[in-house]
Amino acid sequence: MVKKYLDHPFTRVPNVCFDKYMKKLAPNELQVYLFIIRKTVGFHKRSDIISLSQFEKFVGSTTPTIREAIKGLLEKEFVKRIPAGKSYQYSIIKPSINYTNEKPNFSNSERNLQDKGKESFNEPCKNLSTQKKEQKKKLNTTNVYRPKFRSKVPDEEVTATIKNWNKTFNKTITDNDQELKSLIKQVLCYFTTDELFEAMVNRINSDFYQEKYYPLLHNPQSFFGWLETIENDLLYRSPSKIVTHGEMVKLITEEGYEENDFNIRWDLFDKEGNPKRELIAKHSINQNV
Numbered sequence: 001m002v003k004k005y006l007d008h009p010f011t012r013v014p015n016v017c018f019d020k021y022m023k024k025l026a027p028n029e030l031q032v033y034l035f036i037i038r039k040t041v042g043f044h045k046r047s048d049i050i051s052l053s054q055f056e057k058f059v060g061s062t063t064p065t066i067r068e069a070i071k072g073l074l075e076k077e078f079v080k081r082i083p084a085g086k087s088y089q090y091s092i093i094k095p096s097i098n099y100t101n102e103k104p105n106f107s108n109s110e111r112n113l114q115d116k117g118k119e120s121f122n123e124p125c126k127n128l129s130t131q132k133k134e135q136k137k138k139l140n141t142t143n144v145y146r147p148k149f150r151s152k153v154p155d156e157e158v159t160a161t162i163k164n165w166n167k168t169f170n171k172t173i174t175d176n177d178q179e180l181k182s183l184i185k186q187v188l189c190y191f192t193t194d195e196l197f198e199a200m201v202n203r204i205n206s207d208f209y210q211e212k213y214y215p216l217l218h219n220p221q222s223f224f225g226w227l228e229t230i231e232n233d234l235l236y237r238s239p240s241k242i243v244t245h246g247e248m249v250k251l252i253t254e255e256g257y258e259e260n261d262f263n264i265r266w267d268l269f270d271k272e273g274n275p276k277r278e279l280i281a282k283h284s285i286n287q288n289v
Contacts, residue, residue: 011042014095021094024076031059032069036079036090043143047091049084052265057235067266139186144227146190153188161188164197168204171218183224190227191234199223199234206233244270248277 013034025033035058039048055066073079081088161184166172173180187196200223203209209217216222223229242265243251251257262277270276 011038013037013041014097016095021078025078026069026072028059028061028065028069029072029076029078031061032066033073033078035059036073037092040090040092041097047089049087049089051087063263063266139183139227140225141190141227144190144231146227146231148189150189153185157188157193158184160193161196164193164200165220165223168197168200169218169220171220173220180220180224183221187224187227187230191230195234196230199230203233243277243279245274245277246270251279 017033017037021033022030032055035055036048036050038058039050039054040046052063052066055061055070056063059066061069070079070081074081078092078094079090080093081090083089158181162173162181175181191199203217203223223233243262248257248259248262252259257279261280263280265276265278
């Protein structure tokens with residue numbers, strides 16, 4: 001039973017969070033608080049940049065609810081945040097967490113799991129493997145909670161996935177690349193072909209890669225080698241259209257959009273200090289309406 005438990009990654013949440021702090025927080029504050037712990041302590045980090053869209057998708061609450069919860073946590077001094085580009089960087093104040101280079105006194109099984117779980121949520125750019133070249137590359141499933149839904153994958157799904165990749169990215173996958181085909185087959189134990197294609201589309205349109213990790217954008221090994229990267233591309237890299245207030249007015253007057261086609265982004269502001277808008281309409285900006 002212990003081995004089965006340790007097969008699932010976990011976040012070490014201090015007991016005081018449950019014994020003392022839980023009753024001091026509103027339900028929405030507790031959800032946001034635990035998510036910040038997950039994104040920091042859970043990835044062995046002192047702080048992390050978290051966007052509103054990540055809060056919304058993980059916690060499952062609306063933007064006003066998320067903002068209210070964050071405000072409550074800041075006022076109660078449970079967390080702190082500092083501006084980080086277009087978003088904020090969050091860290092935990094309560095409880096005070098001491099980071100050390102010394103390894104804790106875990107059992108062998110716990111220590112092995114702890115050593116494996118050091119990939120950062122925002123850094124899917126490590127080498128796939130440090131093994132020798134003659135050894136097959138193995139899918140990295142660190143920090144992913146997605147369970148396998150099947151053990152056998154039809155060859156035609158591998159072929160379809162390769163075709164989807166080749167029509168989306170510059171660096172293509174050939175039939176002779178057995179290592180990549182092996183990785184793709186492993187990935188298809190966790191994701192459907194449709195989910196993988198959606199993750200690819202999000203990836204190619206994401207500012208995350210265009211601005212930070214462009215060398216990895218078209219690299220199939222940086223995608224298929226990391227289960228966490230695929231899940232992040234599927235859930236958190238969804239392309240969005242951010243416009244200024246003036247650009248929104250132009251879209252409404254010239255292209256037939258309506259004001260309710262946009263969400264106000266209180267975390268993003270233009271040069272005049274006005275909040276920007278996120279286009280949420282499903283139709284394209286270039287489409288005549």
